[in-house]
Amino acid sequence: MKKTLFDKVWDAHVVNSIENGPQILYIDKHLIHEVTSPQAFQELEERNIPVLRPNQIIATADHNTPTQDQHLPVKDLLSRNQLQKLSENCEKNGITLYELGHKYNGIVHVIAPELGFTQPGITIVCGDSHTSTHGAFGSIAFGIGTSQVAQVFASQCLLLTKPKSLRVTVNGTLKKGVLPKDVILYIISKIGTNAGTGYFCEYAGTVFENMSMEGRMTVCNMSIEMGARGGMIAPDETTFEYIKGKEFAPKGTEFDKKVAYWKTLPSDEDATFDKEYFFDADQIEPMITYGTNPGMGIKISETIPTLDDASFEKSLNYMGFKAGESLLAKPINYVFIGSCTNSRIEDFRIAADFIKGKQKAENVTAWLVPGSKQVEAQIVDEGLQTIFEAAGFELRQPGCSACLAMNDDKIPQNEYCVSTSNRNFEGRQGQGARTILASPLIAAATAIEGKIPDITKYYLN
CATH class of the missing domain: 3.30.499.10 (Aconitase, domain 3)
Incomplete structure (x- = not known):
């Protein structure tokens, strides 16, 4: 068989x-x-x-x-x-x-x-x-x-x-x-x-x-x-x-x-x-989520769908979004690159490649949290730390961090965070925090622009 x-x-x-x-x-x-x-x-x-x-x-x-x-x-x-x-x-x-x-x-x-x-x-x-x-x-x-x-x-x-x-x-x-x-x-x-x-x-x-x-x-x-x-x-x-x-x-x-x-x-x-x-x-x-479970995702160029469903409406209410809305240019004050999903050296290389020579938007708090001491050492050895810090990003020490907010790395209530983590449940990143899941590239671009970016102008043919 x-x-x-x-x-x-x-x-x-x-x-x-x-x-x-x-x-x-x-x-x-x-x-x-x-x-x-x-x-x-x-x-x-x-x-x-x-x-x-x-x-x-x-x-x-x-x-x-x-x-x-x-x-x-x-x-x-x-x-x-x-x-x-x-x-x-x-x-x-x-x-x-x-x-x-x-x-x-x-x-x-x-x-x-x-x-x-x-x-x-x-x-x-x-x-x-x-x-x-x-x-x-x-x-x-x-x-x-x-x-x-x-x-x-x-x-x-x-x-x-x-x-x-x-x-x-x-x-x-x-x-x-x-x-x-x-x-x-x-x-x-x-x-x-x-x-x-x-x-x-x-x-x-x-x-x-x-x-x-x-x-x-x-x-x-x-x-x-x-x-x-x-x-x-x-x-x-x-x-x-x-x-x-x-x-x-x-x-x-x-x-x-x-x-x-x-x-x-x-x-x-x-x-x-x-x-x-x-x-x-x-x-x-390139994808982003708009709701409170990872299945509520759209292409970054799409609009939030319209569904006649109570749980869907509840999710949008929590997120402060509306059906049919585009999230492009939505102001974002927090960005988190880390978690067991995206905190390896490849993720930080991708982010650094985009960030190099640019400046983080003034409204954004951007946390970069490596997944291990070895990744942290690579970030330093490869000169990525210099790129991040010159652009205004904060490089922290390894840990699960703002993925699940079990430590002090919490997103404030009602704030949006574009996050490379794996879950966007209600309160996952802090009580009342609103999580938008994305790739390290989208997260880096969001931090630079201070809003959800039209990434197509940079990357898509």
Whole structure:
């Protein structure tokens, strides 16, 4: 029987099956952070159960960490306590932890790939919904709840029902100025936020084959926003080249053996999927959202649609928008480039390339938050910091930051923020804050113009 990429990885990790029921799935790698791990550690301690395989876990501080003065004691009491608890739990259980200030510290979904901890053909979990990011490498990666974090600690396994398979194919060549973020926002705007519910999604076609690993991670990161359990892209030479030489990557002949196996993972030619969608690259343009879920997106040149729907009206009321309105030239006072969706070096290179030689609009507060200490170091080494600061942008230290406003990086009530993050829910970036999702290019151009830009004058043919 012909198998999909998802089938191959899933089936290779089934420890046992219950007839007409769930399966026990072995978990290769476990990522943890300060917010969803304390209760799981406590449960193990209360039941006197040890962490089974601590060497298959890495921990980092990221969700509610400050992005300024990280060398000083953390001011927020809750954050300080969570960070302290993470340190104690990791030390007690022999788990590798990258604390604030460590050269490998950063957002969990940024550091694992850049360290080579994320690899094709494995299963990865984390107590965070955007674990789907790691599927860009051809791994099965998904978020889990706190009780499941405890299960993995104790057994390195999970009891799960196998999701159905979904494939989204995009062929063709993207227009200039259209980035991976635009691709995934376009897909979600077309199929909706529930299309992936109960499915694992594979992205296929020339658009994804030609994407960088960083772009693929952006796409897979937002699989969860279409309701999918996770997203995957078949590993290829781009994947292998990215992994090679990284801290936790296989070395020498072991790497060659792994690559030989990884090459067997792509979906068989005649494999069937439970659901499929097809799109043409030339239909995609730079995207923005106008509502309070990621599916409420339009091409930047389009107007907000008109729908007779109560939740749609509620969303527009919250955002202060009207049906039929164009968002071009809408004044914007806040811009955020960061989050596990778009805080890698490629994202900052794109922003710097646009910003170079320009000045930020006076009305705009622009935060640039790298996804890791390694990205932060690259920004400095490549001279991007000089470009950003000369243009009036504020470069902060790594962390989740204004993506979910668990630290001090909050957008004020009723203010608009053009953000490269993944969610535009009510209050996501601060109580009453209004989030407009976009690519790093759109975010950078917004900061320069002080309003939503007509990007076509710069980039589109």
